[in-house]
Amino acid sequence: xxxxxxxxxxxxxxxxxxxxxxxxxxxxxxxxxxxxxxxxxxxxxxxxxxxxxxxxxxxxxxxxxxxxxxxxxxxxxxxxxxxxxxxxxxxxxxxxxxxxxxxxxxxxxxxxxxxxxxxxxxxxxxxxxxxxxxxxxxxxxxxxxxxxxxxxxxxxxxxxxxxxxxxxxxxxxxxxxxxxxxxxxxxxxxxxxxxxxxxxxxxxxxxxxxxxxxxxxxxxxxxxxxxxxxxxxxxxxxxxxxxxxxxxxxxxxxxxxxxxxxxxxxxxxxxxxxxxxxxxxxxxxxxxxxxxxxxxxxxxxxxxxxxxxxxxxxxxxxxxxxxxxxxxxxxxxxxxxxxxxxxxxxxxxxxxxxxxxxxxxxxxxxxxxxxxxxxxxxxxxxxxxxxxxxxxxxxxxxxxxxxxxxxxxxxxxxxxxxxxxxxxxxxxxxxxxxxxxxxxxxxxxxxxxxxxxxxxxxxxxxxxxxxxxxxxxxxxxxxxxxxxxxxxxxxxxxxxxxxxxxxxxxxxxxxxxxxxxxxxxxxxxxxxxxxxxxxxxxxxxxxxxxxxxxxxxxxxxxxxxxxxxxxxxxxxxxxxxxxxxxxxxxxxxxxxxxxxxxxxxxxxxxxxxxxxxxxxxxxxxxxxxxxxxxxxxxxx
Numbered sequence: 356x357x358x359x360x361x362x363x364x365x366x367x368x369x370x371x372x373x374x375x376x377x378x379x380x381x382x383x384x385x386x387x388x389x390x391x392x393x394x395x396x397x398x399x400x401x402x403x404x405x406x407x408x409x410x411x412x413x414x415x416x417x418x419x420x421x422x423x424x425x426x427x428x429x430x431x432x433x434x435x436x437x438x439x440x441x442x443x444x445x446x447x448x449x450x451x452x453x454x455x456x457x458x459x460x461x462x463x464x465x466x467x468x469x470x471x472x473x474x475x476x477x478x479x480x481x482x483x484x485x486x487x488x489x490x491x492x493x494x495x496x497x498x499x500x501x502x503x504x505x506x507x508x509x510x511x512x513x514x515x516x517x518x519x520x521x522x523x524x525x526x527x528x529x530x531x532x533x534x535x536x537x538x539x540x541x542x543x544x545x546x547x548x549x550x551x552x553x554x555x556x557x558x559x560x561x562x563x564x565x566x567x568x569x570x571x572x573x574x575x576x577x578x579x580x581x582x583x584x585x586x587x588x589x590x591x592x593x594x595x596x597x598x599x600x601x602x603x604x605x606x607x608x609x610x611x612x613x614x615x616x617x618x619x620x621x622x623x624x625x626x627x628x629x630x631x632x633x634x635x636x637x638x639x640x641x642x643x644x645x646x647x648x649x650x651x652x653x654x655x656x657x658x659x660x661x662x663x664x665x666x667x668x669x670x671x672x673x674x675x676x677x678x679x680x681x682x683x684x685x686x687x688x689x690x691x692x693x694x695x696x697x698x699x700x701x702x703x704x705x706x707x708x709x710x711x712x713x714x715x716x717x718x719x720x721x722x723x724x725x726x727x728x729x730x731x732x733x734x735x736x737x738x739x740x741x742x743x744x745x746x747x748x749x750x751x752x753x754x755x756x757x758x759x760x761x762x763x764x765x766x767x768x769x770x771x772x773x774x775x776x777x778x779x780x781x782x783x784x785x786x787x788x789x790x791x792x793x794x795x796x797x798x799x800x801x802x803x804x805x806x807x808x809x810x811x812x813x814x815x816x817x818x819x820x821x822x823x824x825x826x827x828x829x830x831x832x833x834x835x836x837x838x839x840x841x842x843x844x845x846x847x848x849x850x851x852x853x854x855x856x857x858x859x860x861x862x863x864x865x866x867x868x869x870x871x872x873x874x875x876x877x878x879x880x881x882x883x884x885x886x887x888x889x890x891x892x893x894x895x896x897x898x899x900x901x902x903x904x905x906x907x908x909x910x911x912x913x914x915x916x917x918x919x920x921x922x923x924x925x926x927x928x929x930x931x932x933x934x935x936x937x938x939x940x941x942x943x944x945x946x947x948x949x950x951x952x953x954x955x956x957x958x959x960x961x962x963x964x965x966x967x968x969x970x971x972x973x974x975x976x977x978x979x980x981x982x983x984x985x986x987x988x989x990x991x
């Protein structure tokens with residue numbers, strides 16, 4: 356983690372001091388940084404030369420030397436509280452009095468570290484996720500003595516490093532993500548031990564029935580079983596025997612070549628959808644959700660932030676509390692009652708008593724209206740009444756904003772609402788996070804014996820919703836930053852305008868997976884770039900840069916990353932100031948023309964022209980020209 360954090364800070368323009376106890380450790384870290392930067396450079400993701408970035412990193416084995424001029428220090432030593440206390444005591448002695456001291460720990464006491472110094476108000480938790488270059492989440496942890504100034508500075512630094520900070524408001528063991536995800540792995544291990552349930556059955560059910568990227572045993576192997584045992588022993592928690600047995604036999608997981616699964620040579624876990632047919636995922640989900648509910652109860656963080664942290668940090672599908680609402684709170688409580696290992700969170704029992712049973716009752720951890728979610732789960736809709744613009748954000752950054760049936764339904768609902776909103780005259784579509792606009796469809800949504808039917812239904816539905824977007828009666832702008840592949844490109848080309856960064860990658864890449872475009876790509880792409888180029892992009896699964904996309908007419912405008920937000924802002928504001936009636940009619944006619952309606956399209960144009968000549972907006976436009984002022988169109 357240490358070398359990854361040094362690379363991350365240097366990439367974002369900070370001067371970095373990298374310290375370790377031996378020169379050989381430092382050299383190993385620098386080698387890994389050079390390798391990582393080289394890979395980023397090969398992919399065209401660096402704005403500067405590798406050597407210039409490396410030049411910001413100074414190394415030393417002298418802790419006093421590295422600390423004496425530091426403004427902000429992040430400690431990334433092994434998860435040993437005694438070791439960390441010694442380090443913080445020395446850092447306090449060497450660092451400037453105003454420097455903030457942060458610990459990159461996944462769950463040890465920030466309060467204890469702070470009280471080992473004379474500046475407990477300036478000691479904070481800053482839990483990054485591995486690899487820190489790629490993972491978006493940072494858990495910012497408030498110790499009992501941490502001051503607001505240090506918290507604010509830490510959150511600001513997290514954002515400058517391109518991360519999403521989630522505040523853990525109390526210093527509890529395991530914070531948010533580690534505390535919750537432990538239960539995902541632990542419960543599976545206990546069921547495996549007590550009932551002999553096959554690890555493949557549990558992993559399969561959690562992956563293919565719920566949508567986790569890894570089953571609990573795969574995840575334990577990835578994390579390191581020895582780390583799980585160590586952390587639980589430190590917290591005084593009972594360790595499932597399968598964990599302890601593997602540590603005793605040296606089977607620590609992927610890093611040792613064997614854990615619950617064999618990784619030696621070319622071996623890897625073989626987990627099939629049919630393996631989990633007999634296992635009910637709620638048995639693992641309920642204890643995991645129960646722990647998340649306890650965090651809400653303790654005031655650690657609100658539901659929305661806990662769900663976001665779990666999605667970004669652990670790729671938890673939807674977040675545990677949103678998932679609880681979907682399953683039903685009563686069902687979660689019933690599953691917990693069936694086990695003797697768990698104390699049911701008071702908040703869950705109270706929700707059942709009050710009839711707050713989740714989505715079906717209209718209220719759970721979130722509020723719902725009949726058939727319409729008040730607060731979307733996988734998109735964000737933001738409105739700016741002053742500029743008369745709305746932004747629809749595809750909000751699954753932990754999965755590169757990939758499309759799911761739920762997301763498509765939320766897009767449709769949002770489009771309907773925004774179409775009827777007279778205060779919105781322009782819509783911007785974008786993806787959450789730094790990596791992707793949208794990397795396509797989430798293929799994990801189509802599993803099980805009826806996967807072909809699910810895929811067919813999803814395709815038919817996306818056709819309707821993307822047509823709804825194409826015919827949206829107000830100008831639409833796709834703001835493309837990062838990956839824009841498959842269904843992501845298909846939703847972008849359903850918009851009126853596309854602005855891309857030069858570094859973005861766009862492509863209709865389905866054939867590389869043995870698929871074909873299924874959300875309008877075979878139709879709209881050819882209209883934009885011509886039949887020959889469309890065939891080339893689809894058959895060869897080409898990925899083009901923003902500059903290449905502009906050259907072939909796939910995007911309207913390409914800008915360097917530093918000017919991207921300004922370009923999106925300028926175009927969308929200009930569109931929002933335009934004449935709504937004229938825009939709507941012109942858009943309908945242009946869409947008709949692209950579908951080859953011939954003379955019928957010309958007749959429709961004549962009719963629309965006659966309509967627009969009688970509008971107040973036309974009078975306003977003419978008056979503005981004569982008065983040499985900016986027109987103020989009212990849509991009348």
